[in-house]
Amino acid sequence: MQEIQPDGRYTYIYADQDSYEPLAQVQDLTTEDGESCQQTHYFHCDQIGIPREMTDKDGKLLWFGNYTGWGRLKEETKVTDSAYQPFRLQNQYADRETGLHYNFFRYYEPDAGRFVNQDPIGLEGGKNFYSYSSNTTKWIDIHRIMC
Template sequence: MNILIKIILRNKINIKNQTLDWSDRPYNIHHAPLWKIEKQGKEFDNVWFYHCEYLGTPQEMNDHTGAIVWKAQYKAWGECKVEPTKSDFFENSEIISNNIRFQGQYFDGETGLYYNHYRYYSPYVGRFISKDPIGLLGGNNVYVYAKKPITWIDSKGLCSTTLNRNLGGAKGDHLQAHHIIPEEICAKRKDFLDDIGIGGNRDKAENGVLMPPSEAKAKQMKRQLYHCGSHPI
């Protein structure tokens, strides 16, 4: 016969704490040295705010007073012209540098190129300077950025041209091809996907959906979902 005994403690257990003078006193967790460490948040000397357009390209930055501290203009493929620091536009406000550029890519001041996760992009020629790491699976042109830079983005340097074609995407439809199982997952887990029989489905229509490239475009097209860029894993 098995007997289950349940004990309920109604009173606190008083733990004694031995002090430096060898006297016993009630233990208080709030007086323990290890529990008295207070986390100190790092203070920010300055806070700046980005003003980006619908594709994520910074247009201006301002400080907490509203004064604009950085401003730039872009050509269609991302070539950037930063407002001169001695311009009357800034009205003697503090001028800062900003390396986030075309569609959120990181600007390398030494080369003039934009770092886009898997490879570098040249805004002067509108092309990547290295081949697409997924090879011809991304399309016949392994250096292409996107068909239309004002409506398309290639947030990681991995082109979805093949998927777009298989989904029936058309020129001027203002839609981007989105992989349901991301390209990075397909690359990292290729053996597993092969084992379960879907290894070759990455760019097939059943693994994709056409979506507006931004929230603004989704509202304009009366769509609930939109393509918001990269898929960190």
């Protein structure tokens, strides 16, 4: 995945081709002197793929966060102002403008612990079309279409 922000272009590298666990973030930016440079930051995820820390190439801590059971970032510490970490629960992308988390097929509201869109697979995902999961620390559905 790649995105462009005011402070540069971010490219994300994942643990493997079938994984949605972020491994690294490569930032292409322009320095105050007008020179192009590249910085690589590394994600440190927990057992279910949620980013807990981000470090630079030397292992220096840049960012760390703690989440509620439903994925809302309850505490975030940016050791440097340049740290940018947009991921939440397994590859949920945090939208700064809405506060929602984007999954590939629908949006998730972390304060409510529910999706705002119906489950695209209908009843195969359960009777409640908007539920997330009854066990957020054990069950994983990287596409968010089964639980």
